[in-house]
Amino acid sequence: MLIYPYMPLEQAINNGIPTENGYYKAANFDARRVGWTPPYLDLVGAGIMITASYPVYAGDSLLGVSSRDITLGELARSLLSHLTDATGSSAVLIDSKGLAIDATDPVLAAEIDRVNTEAGAAVLYFRTADGIKRLGTNDAVASESAELNSAVESLLRQAESSSAPTVRLDIDGRRVLAARIERTGWLVVLMAPQTPST
16 A cells, blocks of 8 residues: 555554555446545545545456545535525535535535534535434434525435436425536535515
8 A cells, every 4th residue: 555645554544454445445346437435524634525546457457446535625615616606596515315515605614514523524414304314324413504404305305216417496485406426426506596476
């Protein structure tokens, strides 16, 4: 195992057997393509991260896996900032189960950072209390935004029953649009401001 920038293996945080670690198992060996870990909280304080892992072959012989850790905050905010404007739209990035990855709304972004940092793991979800129960995990935490939690719950139900790359809903006078990121299964969710009632 080689680490860049260089660090002796005994000083690495996750220095177990490499083939048993999530970053190794994330590689898509069957298709010989990049695979992705689920989002996780970096142990040294860099925020929510993801690891992209690529299996390296010589003919039919596996030589190893090349992995790259990516900090999601900067990447997601760059992507999401292009989707919102002065009209009051907001955007969030979630995984396929509703795990909160990032948000353009500063209050939501701060909640993601605060809850995950306090838990020492990526645990904040945009899900209702019932949705959290269905996850079957004890450490999941629902966001304080009941409106967003309810919207995401509806989106996830519709996304599960459809193979379409986009989902569109009108919820309580707000247009909610979601687009699936094919390689990761994540959803970019855009919530337009409430439309005036007629």
